[in-house]
Structure formats: structure tokens, C-alpha cells
Amino acid sequence: AQRVTQPEKLLSVFKGAPVELKCNYSYSGSPELFWYVQYSRQRLQLLLRHISRESIKGFTADLNKGETSFHLKKPFAQEEDSAMYYCALIVRTGNQFYFGTGTSLTVIP
């Protein structure tokens, strides 16, 4: 069963426009969620974790347990934000991480 769903494979926004990358999850326990980013031909890097409630590179993500969502948002997109973004869920039994299929974000100058 798909535990993490990212409905948009591709997303294009203009520079300076707001951006929202959607992530929904399915998990009966208490979720631990992350956003990872992969710039062109680089390794995946941790962007955000929900428990930290931090803002990294202008991105924020709020866990909504009622909607089972963890959407990634940024008010003003920059060209350097163009990358592949993955939402991930930890299942603590065995410490397994499940990833969504990813959203490729392109910021148009």
C-alpha cells in the first residue's frame, strides 16, 4: 500500500510566485515526516523534518493530521529551488523510510 503520495510529478512556477508541493501520507501510527531535495545529479539532502518546525531556504511544511498531509510551501520561489523534491515517512518498526514518487519543481525566470 502506498504510504506516501505526491500527486504532482511536475510543477512549474514563475520566479517570485508562491509554490506548494503536496504530500499526503497513510499511516496508522504517529507519523514522522521529512522533505528531501535532490538538485541535478546530486545526492538527496534533508530539507525539513516536521518535528523541528523549522524554515530552511524559505521553505516550511506543516503536518496536518486531520488531512494526513505534509505540504511543502515557499512564498516566493527562486530559480535555485528548481530540483526534485521527495516527501518521506518513517515507520519506526525496523526504522524504515518510505518515499513518495517525487515532484520535479521548475522555477521559470
Place this chain on the structure above:
Amino acid sequence: NAGVTQTPKFQVLKTGQSMTLQCAQDMNHNSMYWYRQDPGMGLRLIYYSASEGTTDKGEVPNGYNVSRLNKREFSLRLESAAPSQTSVYFCASSEYSRGNSPLHFGNGTRLTVT
């Protein structure tokens, strides 16, 4: 501090050949993982090792074997490569004993099976 190191970076195999992908981490992490990344499929877990001495199957284990050689090293073996195993392979590690500990990834191995 190198983090997670994978070798080789690129590999081309013929169908039926075997190879081992190597992974080492220097962060003293307990858990290590192998993922494959395919267009439109995201990252899928092949095998993982929650701690030294244990290994378990992930979502797509068929055609692969793993060895947790010690706490630092976790290798992935393809015994008889198939074109369907053409992919980018990522090794990752995390600190299992700490809650909410993230994954740290290697640079990946781009494998082509012809």
C-alpha cells in the same frame, strides 16, 4: 568527514553478469539502507539493516542480496543482472536509536544493464 561513500559511481553490465555495490558510512550510524531510484517511481527500498548483524527485505528485494559486513559497511550484490535493474542506486544511513533521525545519502551509483 565523508558521510556516506558509495562505489562505483558508474557501472555498465551485461545481462547475467554479477557485481557488488559498496557502501560505507563514518557517522557511527546503526541503520543502513539501499534504495533504487527510477523515473516516475521515486525511491524504493531494496534492503535495509536496522542494526549490525541484521538485514531485512524492503519493497523490491528480488534479484538482490545484501551483506552488513560491520557497522560501517553495507554492500548490495546483483548475482545475475537483468535490464530491469538498470537504475540509480543510493545507499543511506541513519541513527536508529534516536527518534526522528533523518537519512543521510551517498552520491549514488548509476547502473546500466544491457
